[in-house]
Amino acid sequence: MRNRRREGADAALTRDMVSAMDIRRATETLRRGGLVAFPTETVYGLGADASNSDAVARIFKVKGRPIGHPLIVHVASAEHLDRWAREIPDAAWDVAKRSWPGPLTLILKRAHDVPDLITGGQDTIGLRVPAHPVAHALLTEFGGGVAAPSANRFGRISPTTAAHVREDLGAAVDLVLDGGACSLGVESTILDLSGDRPRLLRPGSITPQELAVTLGRRCESPGSGGPRAPGGLASHYAPRTPLRLVTASQLERVAAREIAAEPRVAIMATHVPAMTPASGSRWLTMPSDPPGYAHSLYARLRELDSGEYRLILVEVPPEGEPWMAVHDRLRRASSVRTEVDQADTDCAP
Numbered sequence: 001m002r003n004r005r006r007e008g009a010d011a012a013l014t015r016d017m018v019s020a021m022d023i024r025r026a027t028e029t030l031r032r033g034g035l036v037a038f039p040t041e042t043v044y045g046l047g048a049d050a051s052n053s054d055a056v057a058r059i060f061k062v063k064g065r066p067i068g069h070p071l072i073v074h075v076a077s078a079e080h081l082d083r084w085a086r087e088i089p090d091a092a093w094d095v096a097k098r099s100w101p102g103p104l105t106l107i108l109k110r111a112h113d114v115p116d117l118i119t120g121g122q123d124t125i126g127l128r129v130p131a132h133p134v135a136h137a138l139l140t141e142f143g144g145g146v147a148a149p150s151a152n153r154f155g156r157i158s159p160t161t162a163a164h165v166r167e168d169l170g171a172a173v174d175l176v177l178d179g180g181a182c183s184l185g186v187e188s189t190i191l192d193l194s195g196d197r198p199r200l201l202r203p204g205s206i207t208p209q210e211l212a213v214t215l216g217r218r219c220e221s222p223g224s225g226g227p228r229a230p231g232g233l234a235s236h237y238a239p240r241t242p243l244r245l246v247t248a249s250q251l252e253r254v255a256a257r258e259i260a261a262e263p264r265v266a267i268m269a270t271h272v273p274a275m276t277p278a279s280g281s282r283w284l285t286m287p288s289d290p291p292g293y294a295h296s297l298y299a300r301l302r303e304l305d306s307g308e309y310r311l312i313l314v315e316v317p318p319e320g321e322p323w324m325a326v327h328d329r330l331r332r333a334s335s336v337r338t339e340v341d342q343a344d345t346d347c348a349p
């Protein structure tokens with residue numbers, strides 16, 4: 001019943017936005033070693049045939065991504081796990097059953113013949129079954145694994161629309177499948193099950209609490225001993241405009257001080273300002289619920305980044321697990337800045 005409903009949804013979506021012909025053309029492009037950008041429910045991915053090393057090498061070139069940063073392999077269903085991973089623990093099957101298709105990447109021990117380029121030379125591999133109907137249709141038709149990082153230039157804000165992909169990567173991508181705006185808007189939760197204890201390598205829409213229910217234990221935070229996840233680098237997901245995190249209680253005071261010094265300041269907050277912002281500055285009110293905030297975060301940051309602002313001030317969102325992914329991305333977006341006023345920042349998840 002569930003499958004039939006999903007097939008119906010696939011057909012409807014592929015009819016509305018991406019046709020069966022587009023999916024066939026995308027599949028042929030992948031088979032030829034080309035690059036296809038495609039929507040997932042998290043962010044757009046830049047895909048290549050994972051079993052074609054030359055095609056995978058192009059991903060690194062087009063993104064400007066250093067070799068050594070491992071890529072997630074996307075597959076149509078958990079049935080493909082054995083092809084890419086070995087010694088798969090029961091916990092992985094349990095989590096896959098509960099969270100796939102969906103915004104979760106599993107890190108497992110890699111199968112012996114997986115190219116080093118995909119794993120960054122590590123003994124592990126990242127695998128994900130996305131839920132977006134276009135991604136699902138593409139992966140089903142293609143049949144193999146599609147290696148795909150987010151379809152942005154390395155270190156920049158991930159794309160949540162096809163227009164963002166074109167803006168960043170232009171003609172370097174052979175085909176862009178336009179599946180509309182990504183519903184979740186932040187990258188998948190990454191769960192490492194390759195070691196003795198489950199570790200959360202990147203927070204996403206699936207919370208540690210949800211994972212703990214399936215695993216029967218809490219995940220550990222990333223620390224020493226686990227696999228490298230270079231996407232966990234500070235200064236990832238960053239706009240070009242300096243971004244500074246400010247606590248809610250200090251926001252209006254800091255905004256007034258900055259605007260008085262030089263008005264081209266943008267402010268992102270979950271409340272409406274008490275006073276009309278000075279001309280030249282902009283106050284952007286964000287949704288106050290975590291899914292709504294996450295959904296628009298990257299699009300809004302891109303919008304502010306393309307304005308003529310000298311500074312983006314972001315109100316630190318509330319605490320709590322549902323906000324963890326948003327906190328994480330904002331912290332990374334702000335981490336290249338050196339002038340951060342410590343009294344005004346407190347954003348560790």
Ligand code: TXA
Binds near residue numbers: 125128187232
């Ligand atoms: O939501 C997502 O995960 C999106 C969509 C397109 O699926 N993909 C994405 O890919 O965010 P990317 O490459 O931008 O981020 C993948 C992260 C990186 O931090 C990378 O280091 C980590 O996953 N990763 C991939 N394979 C890994 C491995 N074998 N061990 C540890 N970390 C890994």
Ligand code: MG
Binds near residue numbers: 158
């Ligand atoms: Mg990325």
